[in-house]
Amino acid sequence: MQAIEGPPGLRERKKRRTRDALIRSALELFSLKGYEGTTVDEIAAAADVSQRTFFRYFTNKEEVALSVQDMAESRFLAAVLERPAAESPLTALRTAVLASWDGIEEAIEAVVPLELHVRTYRMIQETPQLLAAHLRRQAELEDRLAAEIARREGLPAQDPRPRILVAAFSGVMRETSKLWADVAGGDMAELRGTTAAYLDQIGPALAENWRS
Template sequence: METAATAAVAPQQAPPPTPRPGLRERKKQRTRDALLRAALELFTTHGYEQTTVDDIARAVDVSQRTFFRYFPGKEEVAFAVQDMVEAHFVRSLRARPPHEPPMEALRRAVLDSWDSLSEAVASVVPLELYLRMFRTIESTPALLAAHLRRSMDNEEQIARVLAAREGLDVDADPRPRLAVAAFGGVMRVTGRQWSCGEDLSLEGIRALTARYLDQVGPALTGSWRTTDPAAETNPADPDDA
């Protein structure tokens, strides 16, 4: 019979190794990655509207039919890496310690995501290409509209993660959706300001994200006036001078 003592010294069995994808799966992944990279290169150099599915397929020397095996259309390939980044953020949020208040958990999760983003993105496309595509989305009306639409779905998912973390019913308590709406608004402002600025590095957007998130509390609860309201509403009568 095994005792606590013998169990403590018994060798631990290593978990079984993760099966390596077969040759067919690796070839499919290489084709998908090549299509994705070619699409982002074309979108960022020639423009999203000017690039066709045929252009993307031709760049990889495959047929249009092959493209549609991997992506339903241009929009899906344009947002493929962004979808991966957002999923990376949701995983970071789920991993935050339970004692953190909701807004702090959101803040820490997004900054941690930026810190570990390079490796995650680089497994698919160069980080520099992803950042260029981020700016292309911000500057292309059709992509920006799609981004805002997709962001609504993503924010709903985040609100539900936040509600579950806090033990709340997301449909009965408005706070998770309100918190995520404020957070999402800050992220949209950050992306817009970063894409129009001079520092277009990952470090630049991370620093801007941290600075803007730190201003949410003071912006919502503080006074913004730099002049005396009474002086503006009751100006001195020149005849009284």
């Protein structure tokens, strides 16, 4: 006789709890033992699940290490796709990144403490394998952003302007993220304010004569 399953909402909540437990366990172990020094078996044991269950949710350690970063980037991309077509490209990117951070601290802390997220960001920057993977994912995100801007503006794929704008935007985001982790200590309000101020400098920095 086939077992009667619970409602989809309950099943999804259970999956979410298991996934979040794996993320928390992994990031805590990475913080204590280092990325290379932590095994999948240890992560699964800390989350009180089997290794097989781990691989239902994540392909490898790299994927779980970057999972919270991926969540933040996904929120940003979704916010870009929702911006009105009449907005200029830079305004759309600026507004989207700030809007995507509305509630981001709460979303992160639903999975891991913010302080652990900050330590994980630093670990990613200091671990060659993770940094390479992180930069590869950022490049893929930049490709999608440039394609979206070209679509919004009705530009051909070979037009360089969307990629140039996205490159400048991404440079600001990398710089403010480093400041956030190293100086601001993970204060999300500080990150939001610094990012907005830096993004406002893109136009002047490119257009003005700095010596005047």
